[in-house]
Amino acid sequence: MEPFTPSEVPFGESAEFHEIFSCLYPRLVSYARRYGATYPEDIAQEAFVILMQRETPVEHPTAYLYGTVRTLSLTERRPLKNQSISLEAVVEQGKGPEADDDLLSQEVRERMKTLSPTFRETLWLFVVEDLSIRQIAEILDIPEATVKTRIHRAKAHLRNQLNSSGSSGGLHVMA
Amino acid sequence: MSWLDPQRSEEPSSDTALRLELRTLLGMKPRNYFESEPTPELIALADDLRREAKRRNHTARSRSHWMLMAAAVPLALAFGGVSLWGIAQKHKADDLSAAMEQQRAEITRLANSIKQPAAPNSTEAPQPQSLLAGRKIAPKAPKAKELVIPIEHPAGQIPQDTQQVKAH
Numbered sequence: 001m002e003p004f005t006p007s008e009v010p011f012g013e014s015a016e017f018h019e020i021f022s023c024l025y026p027r028l029v030s031y032a033r034r035y036g037a038t039y040p041e042d043i044a045q046e047a048f049v050i051l052m053q054r055e056t057p058v059e060h061p062t063a064y065l066y067g068t069v070r071t072l073s074l075t076e077r078r079p080l081k082n083q084s085i086s087l088e089a090v091v092e093q094g095k096g097p098e099a100d101d102d103l104l105s106q107e108v109r110e111r112m113k114t115l116s117p118t119f120r121e122t123l124w125l126f127v128v129e130d131l132s133i134r135q136i137a138e139i140l141d142i143p144e145a146t147v148k149t150r151i152h153r154a155k156a157h158l159r160n161q162l163n164s165s166g167s168s169g170g171l172h173v174m175a
Numbered sequence: 176m177s178w179l180d181p182q183r184s185e186e187p188s189s190d191t192a193l194r195l196e197l198r199t200l201l202g203m204k205p206r207n208y209f210e211s212e213p214t215p216e217l218i219a220l221a222d223d224l225r226r227e228a229k230r231r232n233h234t235a236r237s238r239s240h241w242m243l244m245a246a247a248v249p250l251a252l253a254f255g256g257v258s259l260w261g262i263a264q265k266h267k268a269d270d271l272s273a274a275m276e277q278q279r280a281e282i283t284r285l286a287n288s289i290k291q292p293a294a295p296n297s298t299e300a301p302q303p304q305s306l307l308a309g310r311k312i313a314p315k316a317p318k319a320k321e322l323v324i325p326i327e328h329p330a331g332q333i334p335q336d337t338q339q340v341k342a343h
Contacts, residue, residue, distance in 0.1 A: 014222075021221040022213035045224055052228035053235075108201045127197045132186045151193065158200040 021048070024062065027129060028069050034124075035073035043072045063135035066125070070139060114161055119154040126151055 025044055032040035047068035051061060058064040112120055125136045126147075133151070137144040 017225070018213045018218045018221050021224075022217045025217060025220070045220070048221075048224045049228045049231065052225055053231050055232075105202065108203055111201050123197065127194055127201065127203065130194070133190055151197070155193070155197055155200065158197070162200065 024065060028065055031066060031129070032069045032073045035070065037073040037076050039076075040073075043069055043076065046072060060135050060138055063131065063138040066129070066131070066135070067139040067141070111158060111161065115154055115157060119150050119157065122147055122150040123154045 025048070028044035028047060029040045032043040037043050047065050050068055051058070051064055112123070115123060122136060122140070125131045125139065126133070131139070133144050133147045136147045140147070
């Protein structure tokens with residue numbers, strides 16, 4: 001394979017690019033799958049190409065990639081007239097839950113499902129995808145304050161759920 | 176541009192603590208859920224995608240250039256056509272204007288040439304209508320004297336076939 005010269009590498013050295021690609025690509029594929037994308041791999045690859053195709057750099061490449069994957073996944077579903085569908089609804093209808101199987105336990109998934117779709121989407125990006133609040137705001141195209149509000153409401157909901165479910169869940173969490 | 180987001184590394188400690196707290200509430204184990212090492216397949220895919228981005232960049236730029244040119248050609252042709260038509264119309268108008276000026280000058284010249292020979296016979300020229308009208312309005316000249324024989328009607332004799340009426 002012909003190596004790239006530094007001028008042809010828009011994101012630094014090839015080794016760094018390979019490392020970050022290897023880290024981000026599976027996450028983006030999983031993220032696209034959660035939105036019910038038929039071809040999540042294609043969507044993740046397209047997001048990378050779109051990012052590298054840009055002439056002007058973006059401030060948050062990771063957030064840009066996630067946002068692109070989200071948009072492409074929703075666009076793919078446009079013929080189904082589900083453009084405004086939420087992450088939760090997609091996960092429940094499509095083949096998204098399989099994406100969680102390798103990542104989260106059954107109990108965590110059940111707790112996630114008790115949250116509203118809006119809160120769950122934000123919480124997923126914050127906790128599982130490990131993205132910052134500013135990145136989430138950029139991906140979802142909402143203000144940072146709204147992201148914080150959603151996260152705190154999700155937290156309050158989880159707390160109430162634990163308190164109402166009795167000591168078994170609480171003991172498990174504490175353990 | 177670096178892949179590393181500065182905002183992510185500068186995340187407030189409160190947000191990090193909140194994330195840990197949420198993970199605890201959800202019962203998630205503290206591990207990286209997306210650990211993956213660069214495999215030869217992923218490296219090859221990354222390079223392929225970079226080549227594709229580069230190819231698209233070249234294609235998109237050249238295509239946009241040619242598309243711009245192609246879009247400009249009809250506009251330029253239309254503009255040139257309108258300009259030529261306008262120039263032709265201006266020439267046509269100028270020619271017509273010059274012809275009219277020439278025609279006017281010719282008429283003036285002909286009128287002058289007709290006036291000059293007619294000047295000596297001006298005394299015998301027919302009189303204008305205003306003079307004729309003045310003659311009609313003017314009082315009639317007194318007729319020549321005629322012989323007038325006065326008729327004397329006999330008083331108290333009423334002519335026959337007449338009727339007398341009172342005058343008021």
